[in-house]
Amino acid sequence: DIVMTQSPLSLPVTPGEPASISCRSSQSLLHSDGNNRLDWYLQKSGQSPQLLIYLGSSRASGVPDRFSGSGSGTDFTLKISRVEAEDVGVYYCMQALQTPRTFGPGTKVDIK
Amino acid sequence: QITLKESGPTLVRPTQTLTLTCTFSGFSLTTSGVGVGWIRQPPGKALEWLAYIYWNDDKRNSPSLKSRLTITKDTSKNQVVLTMINMDPADTATYYCGRLPYYSYHGMDVWGQGTTVTVSS
Numbered sequence: 001d002i003v004m005t006q007s008p009l010s011l012p013v014t015p016g017e018p019a020s021i022s023c024r025s026s027q028s029l030l031h032s033d034g035n036n037r038l039d040w041y042l043q044k045s046g047q048s049p050q051l052l053i054y055l056g057s058s059r060a061s062g063v064p065d066r067f068s069g070s071g072s073g074t075d076f077t078l079k080i081s082r083v084e085a086e087d088v089g090v091y092y093c094m095q096a097l098q099t100p101r102t103f104g105p106g107t108k109v110d111i112k
Numbered sequence: 113q114i115t116l117k118e119s120g121p122t123l124v125r126p127t128q129t130l131t132l133t134c135t136f137s138g139f140s141l142t143t144s145g146v147g148v149g150w151i152r153q154p155p156g157k158a159l160e161w162l163a164y165i166y167w168n169d170d171k172r173n174s175p176s177l178k179s180r181l182t183i184t185k186d187t188s189k190n191q192v193v194l195t196m197i198n199m200d201p202a203d204t205a206t207y208y209c210g211r212l213p214y215y216s217y218h219g220m221d222v223w224g225q226g227t228t229v230t231v232s233s
Contacts, residue, residue: 001175053219055217060221099175100176105158
């Protein structure tokens with residue numbers, strides 16, 4: 001199974017400031033079609049997860065452009081250009097290359 | 113509007129079989145590339161992938177649960193059913209279903225509210 005790791009596991013943020021989460025995979029997620037099979041999800045407290053980013057860098061419909069995904073192979077980053085209070089929650093990366101799909105442990109983002 | 117809703121028992125006894133139904137609207141499981149997946153989350157823990165089923169009845173199951181898991185679809189009812197045999201307290205979790213708009217390439221873009229299942233005698 002592909003093992004996903006995230007850092008940090010806890011991230012206190014200041015509204016208006018940028019924030020960044022790292023995700024690493026134990027195997028390359030670069031598909032032969034040139035796309036990275038990596039998704040990012042946000043789970044707000046008491047809610048279902050919501051898709052933020054797919055294929056490593058494509059924003060899902062309705063996701064604010066302050067969210068961006070980058071990286072390739074085994075190293076990926078989710079960036080929030082200017083954090084807003086509504087961005088708090090747990091962020092998960094998930095590899096979509098192989099079965100079983102596997103998630104990272106999650107990064108809890110809260111306001112300082 | 114695309115919606116999904118999970119339904120099933122809230123309490124299951126150990127060794128019993130769990131049957132969860134995902135009822136959806138706003139899309140069809142006969143559309144090429146579309147799928148429905150199941151993800152679960154034990155209390156206070158991370159998300160765990162369980163299974164996908166696609167428009168063409170192609171299925172992907174978690175190998176660690178494969179002998180216990182069955183995923184099926186009923187396109188006439190717009191439902192996907194997840195069956196898990198031999199339930200254990202470790203299977204206590206919130207179970208989510210979600211739509212895969214184009215295989216798994218574009219993520220799970222719409223999720224249900226989740227249903228909490230407790231396994232206890």
